[in-house]
Amino acid sequence: MTAADPSAPSSEPSRSVEIELKFDADDTTPLPEWTGLPGVASVGAAELRKLDARYFDTAEFALASAGYALRRRSGGPDAGWHIKGPRIGGGRTELHWPLGDQADEDVPDAVRSALAPVTDAELHPIARILNTRTAYALSAADGGLVAEFVDDRVTATDVRTGVSRT
Numbered sequence: 001m002t003a004a005d006p007s008a009p010s011s012e013p014s015r016s017v018e019i020e021l022k023f024d025a026d027d028t029t030p031l032p033e034w035t036g037l038p039g040v041a042s043v044g045a046a047e048l049r050k051l052d053a054r055y056f057d058t059a060e061f062a063l064a065s066a067g068y069a070l071r072r073r074s075g076g077p078d079a080g081w082h083i084k085g086p087r088i089g090g091g092r093t094e095l096h097w098p099l100g101d102q103a104d105e106d107v108p109d110a111v112r113s114a115l116a117p118v119t120d121a122e123l124h125p126i127a128r129i130l131n132t133r134t135a136y137a138l139s140a141a142d143g144g145l146v147a148e149f150v151d152d153r154v155t156a157t158d159v160r161t162g163v164s165r166t
Contacts, residue, residue: 012110013083013095013096013097013110013114014095014096014097015093015094015095015096016093016094016096017091017092017093017094018084018091018092018093018094019090019091020092031136031149031151032149034136034138034149037138037146039140039146040138040139040140040146040147041139041140041141042138042139043136043137043138043139044136044137044138044139045136046134046135046136047134047135047136047137048132048133048134049075049076049077049131049132049133049134049135050075050076050131050132050133051073051074051075051076051129051130051131051132051133052073052074052075052128052129052130052131053071053072053073053074053128053129053130053131054071054072054073054105054125054127054128054159055069055070055071055125055126055127055128055129056070056071056072056107056123056124056125056126057070057123057124057126058119058121058122058123058124059121059122059124060121061126062118062119062121063115063118063119063123066086066118066119067085067086067087068083068084068085068086068115068118069082069083069084070082070083070107070111070115070123071084071129072099072105072107074099076133078096079098079099080096080097080098080099081096081097081099081107081108081111082094082095082096083095083111083114083115095114097110097111105125107123125159126158126159126160127156127157127158127159128156128157128159129154129155129156129157130154130155130157131152131153131154131155132152132153133150133151133152133153134150134151135148135149135150135151136148136149136150153166154166
């Protein structure tokens, strides 16, 4: 009998539903006044996060074709392996496994198992997203989190071609 590798991600992911809205804005666009929104009583201090995400798919883009995204992200409070499922209404189910001590980009067995109903083909890096994120916690009067607003400054690179966009 062998012991499990304590640095490997757990086979059981955390699960959440993400409702994400994206807007393009230029550098002169002011931040909104959030406390005017229903249910928002306070706004937390700006939190700077440096994120580095590698996205993976098959050579035939089986994941993207089925509405999935697979990434390995470092930096920020949710560093780890993420599978975003297809949109259902306004949201997507997201599965998350922490990185632990894993420094390489080999897709963990637990993540591969979760993707097995979509594909068993080899997964390759397809994109790298470098993101300087400023996050603001929007809280209710009782201190509960209502939403998180993030201001992202993104550089995306297609790792197959080397072409970058900001």
